[in-house]
Amino acid sequence: MSTTYKVTASDPSNGLFAGQTIKPYYEDGIEMIITGSQLGVDHHIRKNSQYFNDHFFKEEDGE
Numbered sequence: 001m002s003t004t005y006k007v008t009a010s011d012p013s014n015g016l017f018a019g020q021t022i023k024p025y026y027e028d029g030i031e032m033i034i035t036g037s038q039l040g041v042d043h044h045i046r047k048n049s050q051y052f053n054d055h056f057f058k059e060e061d062g063e
Helices: 050-055
Strands: 003-007 031-035 042-046 056-061
């Protein structure tokens, strides 16, 4: 199963822009990890954080 998220608020320093769709390369019940805006830098986001609530909307479940 893969989940995608719609970015609801821009954060250019982390390469996130409103309307963008992202797919974490790692996700569990606590956090998700996406590729950061800089080479070799990952963005770890805790799902119970205010940052997660302010910036992401769960879009769909796939295969």
